[in-house]
Amino acid sequence: MTSPDESGPGAGQTLAVEHVIDVRGLSKVYGEGDTAVHALRDVDLTVRRGEYVAVIGQSGSGKSTLLNMLGCLDAPSSGRYLLEGLDVAYLDERQQAVLRNRQIGFIFQAFNLIPRTNALAQVELPLVYAGVGRRVRRERAEAALALVGLSERADHRPNQLSGGQQQRVAVARALVTGPALLLADEPTGNLDSTSTGDVLALFDRLHAAGRTIVLITHDDEVAARAERVVVVTDGRLHEVGVPG
Amino acid sequence: MSLVEIVRFALRGLWANRLRSLLTMLGIIIGIAAVILLTALGNGASQYIQSQIAGLGANSITVLPRQPPQSAGTDGRPLTTADVDALSDPQGAPDIASVSGVVTSSVTVDAGRASSGATIVGSTPSYFPGANVQIATGRAYTEADVAAGRKVALLGATVVEDLFGVGADPVGRTVLVNGVPFDVIGTLVPSGNGGGLSNPDENVLTPLTAVQGSLTGFGDLSQIVVQARSTEGQAAAETEVNSILDRRHGIDNADDRDYQVISARQLADVLDQTLGAFTLLLAAIAAISLVVGGIGITNIMLVSVTERTREIGIRKALGAPPSAILGQFLVESIILSLVGGAIGVAVGYAGTLVPLGDFRPVVLPSAVVAAVAVSAAIGIFFGAYPARRAARLRPIDALRRE
Numbered sequence: 171m172t173s174p175d176e177s178g179p180g181a182g183q184t185l186a187v188e189h190v191i192d193v194r195g196l197s198k199v200y201g202e203g204d205t206a207v208h209a210l211r212d213v214d215l216t217v218r219r220g221e222y223v224a225v226i227g228q229s230g231s232g233k234s235t236l237l238n239m240l241g242c243l244d245a246p247s248s249g250r251y252l253l254e255g256l257d258v259a260y261l262d263e264r265q266q267a268v269l270r271n272r273q274i275g276f277i278f279q280a281f282n283l284i285p286r287t288n289a290l291a292q293v294e295l296p297l298v299y300a301g302v303g304r305r306v307r308r309e310r311a312e313a314a315l316a317l318v319g320l321s322e323r324a325d326h327r328p329n330q331l332s333g334g335q336q337q338r339v340a341v342a343r344a345l346v347t348g349p350a351l352l353l354a355d356e357p358t359g360n361l362d363s364t365s366t367g368d369v370l371a372l373f374d375r376l377h378a379a380g381r382t383i384v385l386i387t388h389d390d391e392v393a394a395r396a397e398r399v400v401v402v403t404d405g406r407l408h409e410v411g412v413p414g
Numbered sequence: 415m416s417l418v419e420i421v422r423f424a425l426r427g428l429w430a431n432r433l434r435s436l437l438t439m440l441g442i443i444i445g446i447a448a449v450i451l452l453t454a455l456g457n458g459a460s461q462y463i464q465s466q467i468a469g470l471g472a473n474s475i476t477v478l479p480r481q482p483p484q485s486a487g488t489d490g491r492p493l494t495t496a497d498v499d500a501l502s503d504p505q506g507a508p509d510i511a512s513v514s515g516v517v518t519s520s521v522t523v524d525a526g527r528a529s530s531g532a533t534i535v536g537s538t539p540s541y542f543p544g545a546n547v548q549i550a551t552g553r554a555y556t557e558a559d560v561a562a563g564r565k566v567a568l569l570g571a572t573v574v575e576d577l578f579g580v581g582a583d584p585v586g587r588t589v590l591v592n593g594v595p596f597d598v599i600g601t602l603v604p605s606g607n608g609g610g611l612s613n614p615d616e617n618v619l620t621p622l623t624a625v626q627g628s629l630t631g632f633g634d635l636s637q638i639v640v641q642a643r644s645t646e647g648q649a650a651a652e653t654e655v656n657s658i659l660d661r662r663h664g665i666d667n668a669d670d671r672d673y674q675v676i677s678a679r680q681l682a683d684v685l686d687q688t689l690g691a692f693t694l695l696l697a698a699i700a701a702i703s704l705v706v707g708g709i710g711i712t713n714i715m716l717v718s719v720t721e722r723t724r725e726i727g728i729r730k731a732l733g734a735p736p737s738a739i740l741g742q743f744l745v746e747s748i749i750l751s752l753v754g755g756a757i758g759v760a761v762g763y764a765g766t767l768v769p770l771g772d773f774r775p776v777v778l779p780s781a782v783v784a785a786v787a788v789s790a791a792i793g794i795f796f797g798a799y800p801a802r803r804a805a806r807l808r809p810i811d812a813l814r815r816e
């Protein structure tokens with residue numbers, strides 16, 4: 171499963187660092203003064219390599235805020251975030267882009283596919299930014315689409331795909347660069363039970379193959395698949411431990 | 415990420431909004447075409463007028479009497495045949511080839527029942543080269559004709575037409591000039607209104623002595639036509655005319671002169687300056703339309719960035735470096751302006767193929783080069799701002815926007 175050229179920055183340390191994610195005292199405040207929202211307060215979180223973690227919590231508790239920070243899509247107000255032992259705050263924009271490209275696969279609740287672009291091109295996109303040549307790119311994108319069972323839909327545009335299919339394209343796109351860390355924000359929130367089953371089965375397989383997965387969900391059944399569940403309540407994080 | 419990929423993304427982005435891309439390009443097309451067309455117009459007009467001036471006789475200098483200013487304290491002296499003799503002296507005026515005294519008068523010319531208003535021009539044979547007059551049929555009058563005061567005449571094209579009809583050859587006929595009979599010995603090549611002071615096609619050319627003897631009396635001259643030895647010597651010839659006439663007319667101060675010197679060279683200089691300013695004005699107007707086109711590109715690129723903010727967010731989340739986003743939008747605007755520029759050049763060229771009246775626009779190659787360079791610069795300059803804005807967006811901010 172893990173592709174041979176998984177050699178982004180920090181790959182040299184991959185074996186040396188035990189924690190893929192190491193977050194200390196992380197806070198996020200939106201806005202200022204009276205309207206300031208403390209979305210995260212002093213959060214500590216470590217995720218070991220190969221762990222499958224579910225994040226649950228009420229709406230507005232700060233789950234997405236946390237995941238965006240873990241995905242280097244947003245910067246914290248204070249606190250430290252080490253990804254593969256690397257302090258993200260010290261990276262410039264270009265280095266963060268490389269990090270997002272090679273180390274992280276991000277799956278959005280809203281799919282976030284690019285309009286008017288077929289499934290194969292969607293999946294190829296991260297490889298284009300990684301500088302992978304055309305032929306290799308195509309092969310790997312086709313392999314990723316095969317993995318999510320969408321080989322027949324390679325030339326379909328987002329508006330020609332069902333919700334579940336779109337989400338599987340998004341998963342393929344997140345996987346195609348072979349990232350160590352997979353982050354998913356309510357990946358099944360918009361899916362029916364069959365599609366949810368498909369996507370979760372895929373996650374199980376990835377987990378079995380050694381990927382580190384952090385996933386947000388409202389669904390207890392989804393959380394039950396994870397090894398470990400953490401709860402976010404009003405910007406604070408609590409361990410729940412291994413679910414029954 | 416290679417340039418090829420960036421260009422592919424840019425082309426895809428432009429193609430997705432075909433109509434908008436086309437309309438944006440229209441601004442640049444009009445701007446570039448306007449620059450090429452308007453400078454070609456100025457250039458064509460300039461070349462046309464230069465050729466017209468050359469037709470006046472490049473080496474000729476005309477001296478006209480003039481009322482001196484009040485400060486001179488005198489009414490001045492008229493131009494006389496004695497002045498002509500002085501100017502003809504090869505010692506005093508080495509750069510002057512020939513001098514002819516001229517008497518003109520408005521007259522009525524009759525032949526049978528037909529009648530024509532004309533200007534009779536009495537002079538000497540050197541007037542023909544001096545005033546650049548070409549003979550169509552017959553012959554010019556000679557020194558002998560002048561010496562004998564023979565009443566012979568050459569008719570301008572309009573006069574021939576009025577009296578004898580189009581294409582007629584009146585050589586050998588007799589016409590009455592203010593009732594005095596003149597034998598027609600030749601006709602003049604139509605000048606098509608030489609752009610000068612009077613219309614040579616309405617002239618009747620006769621020996622000076624014939625006009626003086628029968629119509630005006632032996633008085634003052636209406637003008638003196640001087641021909642310089644060479645085009646290069648024209649300025650020197652003008653100086654000689656001035657110094658000789660100043661001496662003869664007792665003039666110390668150039669402002670007090672009782673005559674004025676007009677040359678094709680002076681006319682060319684003045685017209686050249688006027689046309690230069692005119693061409694510059696046209697170019698400025700065209701440049702404004704180019705800038706407006708450039709602002710159109712900025713505007714559309716801003717709209718495009720805003721509209722595709724979410725897409726930019728997705729690309730950044732997938733690991734697009736700022737340079738890739740910058741490149742994509744920058745290349746989009748460069749393609750818009752370069753393709754627009756190329757079409758603009760073609761349209762501008764096509765426009766110059768339409769003849770306007772007497773003259774044709776002549777494309778200035780430098781204007782084409784400048785226009786293309788400007789369109790590329792517009793693409794970079796006006797595309798850079800929206801592209802930088804797009805590249806700088808935080809992924810999450812871009813993704814949150816609807």
Ligand SMILES: Nc1ncnc2c1ncn2[C@@H]1O[C@H](COP(=O)(O)OP(=O)(O)OP(=O)(O)O)[C@@H](O)[C@H]1O
Pocket residue numbers: 200201207208209227228229230231232233234235236
């Ligand atoms: N850009 C923002 N500006 C201001 N406040 C924000 C912003 N984004 C989120 N918030 C606030 O931060 C808090 C946490 O938001 P977050 O999106 O992390 O919640 P969540 O746990 O993901 O909720 P849900 O389960 O509904 O997705 C909320 O109170 C929200 O209103």
Ligand SMILES: [Mg+2]
Pocket residue numbers: 233234235355
């Ligand atoms: Mg959320």
